[in-house]
Amino acid sequence: MQDSFDNDDGSDWDEAEEMEGESTVVLCLFCTLTFPTPEQVFQHCTSEHKFNISVLSSQLKLDCFSYIKLINYIREHKCHPKDVECIASNVPWQDEKYLKPFLEDDLLLTYDIEGTDGCGDIASSEVTISQAEYCSLQSRLLGAEEAIENMRKTAAMLLQDGPTSSNSFPTVGSLRVEEDESYFESYAHFGIHHEMLTDTPRTEAYRHAMKMNQESIGGKIVLDVGCGTGILSMFAAECGAKEVIGVDQSEIAYSAMDIVRENKLEKQISILKGRLEDVDLKHDEVDVIVSEWMGYFLLFEGMMDTVLYARDKYLKPGGLILPDTCNMFLVALHDKGLHSKFVKCWDTMWGFKMNCMKQEVVKEAQLTIVPAEGICSKPVLIKTLDLNTCKPEDADFSAEFDLEITDSATEITALAGYFDCHFSLPSPVVLSTSPHAKPTHWQQTVFLFETPIAVMPGGVVHGCIDCRRDPRRRRELSVTISVNGHRYPSYHLR
Structure with missing residues (x-):
């Protein structure tokens, strides 16, 4: 430069x-x-x-x-x-x-x-100068401003990158491969794939969505974004897809190639190793995009960016995205056991006070299964994402909420977040990570309070949640919550 x-x-x-x-x-x-x-x-x-x-x-x-x-x-x-x-x-x-x-x-x-x-x-x-000096200074100022503006435009053009260059929002696709290598390496080991494949609600939802709607898959070209072991690609092939293209940057892609051959599906399925932003699909458009992109609290990992990139570059008009709609919810918790496990336990450890640790503990959102009996409010919807129309910057959002507290609760120890994903097909399917649904590997995301908040039984708690990507680590999240006018330190998902 x-x-x-x-x-x-x-x-x-x-x-x-x-x-x-x-x-x-x-x-x-x-x-x-x-x-x-x-x-x-x-x-x-x-x-x-x-x-x-x-x-x-x-x-x-x-x-x-x-x-x-x-x-x-x-x-x-x-x-x-x-x-x-x-x-x-x-x-x-x-x-x-x-x-x-x-x-x-x-x-x-x-x-x-x-x-x-x-x-x-x-x-x-006041400063007195001559008319000639004034005109000279004004001319120099305008010239300098014009030069700086031209340099900014030149720099912006040089920094443009790919089809999303018109969008200044920093997506994960703009990361250099070496910057993002640790993320993809985390998916190279079989352990994480075993966890996802044995997550019955997760895997069954995708299988049911395709199997009960085979007319939406049969004879179509399907793109599987972040294909992992290729399980969704094989579901699509099983439902009559004309051709399936699975893409994954992780080393697991090589295992997926072997799995496809082992199941004699290589004539229908091709696996490409590389980032979607970099590979050549050898197709200008596809009929269906399927992806299990959701992270903890839905947006952790930022993989939605890649799905939206695939939509904008490859999905034909009227094509399908599976799933296509995601809703995010909050509930209030009155769970002394959970609070004691993560926070109150620091009152004393082996006879020594460690209260200072509480401030550090509550800065991190906890991933755990929330017992249904610990919930003390109705759920509130805080965000809806329609993958047919949303943009990467929609992952940064603020929402106000009102939690209706149950008649028995006198304090809340935390808020818990979860999400539902909808497959809006002729035979619709919903994948839920609610505490009332069958547990999934996503569990629930719990935002603990260092000190429980007193509430009126049957009352309403007003609050605001602000969810942002970490500006330095784009796959991570920073969440700020205010309750009844009090703003709590930001929670981090890492």
Whole structure:
């Protein structure tokens, strides 16, 4: 990128050009929005988060080093704006470790905080210059703005990648293979496939959906996204599919090839080893896309991105996606046993107090089977995803909810999330991960509270849930929950 510019004179302007070409987005301190410049980030922080860096800099007398520590501290600890603004002295980011960038290539660290000193005085005073000087400055400013805008457009074009390039949302498909290798390696071992294949509700739902709707599969070209051992490909072949193409980047694809040959289905099924974004299907379109892409809390792993890529590139108009609709739900829990197992147990361990561990434990969502008797509310729908029309960015969402508490509950110890997947066919099928349904390997995703929340029996608990991809690890999730006006620290799914 640097070779495309003239850098012979080593000027500051050329250094700015380098930086402009290398990175075009700056992540907000308090949400997942990105902006072209640090200045725009701080404008957004002021208007949307009520966080004014200039005021804070003046109050704390920040120099360039303390400013860098502040930014890295906020990013590492995912601070709320009010948590930072209320600090008057004894700042918690004194440690030299906060000089190390928390985010790689974080342009917010290049912001000239010391250059903001006294800006208010300059803005409020008058400066007299000649008309000629004014015109010259105005011309130079317009020229500089135009040059920067042209560089941004050039950088954007160079960064475009594949058919989703018009979409700035960072999908998992834009990850380099080496960045994503650990994810695919996790599916290379037989153990995870044994767990999924022996998950009867999961596997049976796919088999029933195809077998009871053979007219939707027979004679069709079927694409199996993330085929694993090829079980869904073989179900489709069994139901009369004309041709089935299974794609998987994991090493398990080689086992799938052997399994297909072992079952004498190689004339119907072909297995391709590689990422869907990289392989050649040798077909311009397919009639059906089938995929078991769902992760914990539905969206963990981000595999929905790949299914939507397949839809946009290969699915013919009117084609089928199986499953096609997913609903996400929350319920309240009054389960002292579950709370004691994960949280209260830290009151004492072998006679020693370990209460500080509770704060760390509740930052991570727990995956467990929730006993139906521990549920103390009706379920509430928080998100619907129609795979025929949704976009990758729909995986980031916020939703308000009202939980109707049962007459017997006086406190809630956690919220639990689960999902249902619908195969909207002539003979419809539903795959449910509800606590009231037969258990699956997805279990339920439990968001524990460090201290149980008192509730009125028969009352209503109002809350909000915000689900976002981790900006640095796109297959992971960060979930923030507020209940009755109190915002809890973010939960992570890793």
